[in-house]
Amino acid sequence: MSLLTSLLAGLIFGLGLVISGMTNPAKVLGFLDLFGQWDPALAFVMAGALMVGSVAFRIAGKRTRTILGAPISLPTARNIDRRLVVGSLAFGIGWGLAGYCPGPVITSLATGGGKPWIFFVAMLAGMAMFEIAERRNT
Amino acid sequence: MSAYYAPLIGGIMIGLGAAMLLLLNGRIAGISGILGGLLGKAFIRQPGSRGDTAWRIAFLVGLVAAPLLYKMFTALPTVQVDAGAGTLVVAGLLVGLGTRYASGCTSGHGVCGLSRLSPRSLMATVTFMAAGFATVAVVRGLL
Numbered sequence: 001m002s003l004l005t006s007l008l009a010g011l012i013f014g015l016g017l018v019i020s021g022m023t024n025p026a027k028v029l030g031f032l033d034l035f036g037q038w039d040p041a042l043a044f045v046m047a048g049a050l051m052v053g054s055v056a057f058r059i060a061g062k063r064t065r066t067i068l069g070a071p072i073s074l075p076t077a078r079n080i081d082r083r084l085v086v087g088s089l090a091f092g093i094g095w096g097l098a099g100y101c102p103g104p105v106i107t108s109l110a111t112g113g114g115k116p117w118i119f120f121v122a123m124l125a126g127m128a129m130f131e132i133a134e135r136r137n138t
Numbered sequence: 139m140s141a142y143y144a145p146l147i148g149g150i151m152i153g154l155g156a157a158m159l160l161l162l163n164g165r166i167a168g169i170s171g172i173l174g175g176l177l178g179k180a181f182i183r184q185p186g187s188r189g190d191t192a193w194r195i196a197f198l199v200g201l202v203a204a205p206l207l208y209k210m211f212t213a214l215p216t217v218q219v220d221a222g223a224g225t226l227v228v229a230g231l232l233v234g235l236g237t238r239y240a241s242g243c244t245s246g247h248g249v250c251g252l253s254r255l256s257p258r259s260l261m262a263t264v265t266f267m268a269a270g271f272a273t274v275a276v277v278r279g280l281l
Binding site for chain 2 (some may be wrong): 002003004005006007008009010011012013014015016017018019020021022023024025026029032033034035036040041042043044045046047048049050051052053054055056057059060061065066067068070071072073074075077078079080083084085086087088089090091092093094095096097098099100101102103105106107108109110111112115116118119120121122123124125126127128129130131132135
């Protein structure tokens with residue numbers, strides 16, 4: 001049951017990415033072109049997602065388990081540290097270079113041709129580098 | 139104004155997907171965390187973590203399948219990728235490394251973190267948005 005709900009959640013999330021225009025890097029870069037030909041469309045994506053998301057998190061905050069009985073695990077980290085800021089800077093630069101972030105590139109794998117795959121494999125490599133560095137530090 | 143209907147409706151659906159995963163599975167719909175968590179498991183075998191793997195794969199399968207389902211009803215919106223292979227590799231590496239160090243991306247910090255009013259996620263979102271704006275300004279200014 002929990003696998004089915006997770007699959008459905010991914011499916012709806014992915015459909016949202018397609019419909020919103022997030023899977024189109026040119027559209028994303030148009031939104032990030034704040035000092036040029038700015039296309040504000042994707043601000044509406046965030047607005048729509050936050051309208052629903054804020055209600056969902058308000059409900060989740062009052063519960064310890066889901067309707068299906070699974071424990072609700074909310075993030076516990078509170079600290080704003082260098083990892084958060086430097087990591088977000090690196091992510092933002094990569095996002096601005098190609099116009100892909102993790103969700104949309106995965107949603108583009110089946111139908112977007114070769115380019116999303118190049119980005120995706122490089123992204124996996126970056127994530128693997130992180131895992132290796134973390135193992136070395138501990 | 140109608141140019142903003144699709145982004146708004148798409149955004150609401152993104153929120154619904156995240157709400158479903160949260161309220162039915164108890165999980166945060168942060169894509170870099172869902173994928174990176176799988177990768178982390180491949181590097182280190184944690185006993186008893188099997189129950190933590192399947193839901194991740196199921197969600198990612200949903201993401202991949204979404205445009206295939208969409209295509210059964212109507213033509214997919216056209217997409218344009220201007221970046222060449224070299225740029226895509228550099229950008230992919232930065233996104234992979236950066237989102238893991240920051241523990242989140244547009245979905246985890248942006249959608250979910252801002253929804254629950256997390257100051258940490260607000261800081262992350264402001265930072266990656268600013269970096270994105272600056273990067274596009276530099277790239278388009280130089281070309």
